[in-house]
Amino acid sequence: MRTLIHVCLMMLAILASTLSAHAHGDGAPQPVDTTGLKPLGDDILPTNPYRGDAKAIEIGARGYNSNCARCHGLEAKSGGMSPDLRGLEPTDDNDGWFMTRVLMGATVGERVKMPPFQGLLSQEAIWAIRSYIDAQPD
Numbered sequence: 001m002r003t004l005i006h007v008c009l010m011m012l013a014i015l016a017s018t019l020s021a022h023a024h025g026d027g028a029p030q031p032v033d034t035t036g037l038k039p040l041g042d043d044i045l046p047t048n049p050y051r052g053d054a055k056a057i058e059i060g061a062r063g064y065n066s067n068c069a070r071c072h073g074l075e076a077k078s079g080g081m082s083p084d085l086r087g088l089e090p091t092d093d094n095d096g097w098f099m100t101r102v103l104m105g106a107t108v109g110e111r112v113k114m115p116p117f118q119g120l121l122s123q124e125a126i127w128a129i130r131s132y133i134d135a136q137p138d
């Protein structure tokens with residue numbers, strides 16, 4: 001019984017931290033209009049199909065600024081609190097890692113360090129953001 005209560009409390013704590021990560025006014029995830037990009041369907045691609053595409057970089061800049069910059073820094077230059085995303089070189093392996101991270105977010109113990117974007121950002125939006133970050137000078 002004790003363990004059961006403990007488990008319930010833990011789940012509540014996780015739920016509460018997830019909710020609070022979403023509740024901050026300016027922190028709420030912003031939809032990204034991806035009109036003009038080739039639609040990619042529902043299956044998540046393993047690598048970035050838009051790498052180097054000017055339109056994707058432009059759309060990604062908006063997506064990045066409204067969803068990621070508050071933690072990862074303006075123009076993708078990290079202030080040190082969160083990883084500098086320019087460190088993930090534009091390779092196929094890193095593309096996969098990037099996509100997984102953005103969809104799942106990052107929870108360390110019970111602390112949500114980065115909220116999951118699954119269901120909030122389309123894969124078009126996420127690959128566009130990746131294209132934008134790749135285009136930023138180191």
Ligand code: HEC
Pocket residue numbers: 064067068069070071072081082083084085087088097098101102106108113114115117129
């Ligand atoms: C609430 C703050 C926050 C927001 C918002 C956020 N992140 Fe993060 N992100 C983090 C933190 C903190 C980490 C490091 C987590 C860890 O310790 O593993 C991280 C890790 C990552 C990583 C892994 C980096 C690496 O070098 O392995 C990627 C990729 C990433 N974030 C992309 C994004 C993108 C793209 C967005 C916007 C769509 C975003 N993040 C929004 C805080 C945030």
